[in-house]
Amino acid sequence: MQTAHVQALEAKHATLDQRIHAESSRPMPDAALLADLKKQKLRLKEEISAAH
Template identity: 50%
Template sequence: MTIASHLVELRRKHETLSEMVEKAQRSPATDALKIAELKKQKLRLKEEIERLSH
């Protein structure tokens, strides 16, 4: 896998997590810990994308 294709995959996963966070925040049944975990995963992906982009 090239770095470019890896970045595309990471960005796709980041976007998916963004959608999951938004959906979870709109749902009153979702607990704050689940939302926090999704946000942490999203941040880790963002940091990895930035690291590989430079």
């Protein structure tokens, strides 16, 4: 069960990484959105580290 949870968190982390990259690549990236996505990604990373 724990492994499935960690895998789900890692999948969400990868999705956020893709969204951050896509937003950063836009001609006029939304700074507030980028900041929010990065905070979400950091929270997930901390949760993944805690689960290991």
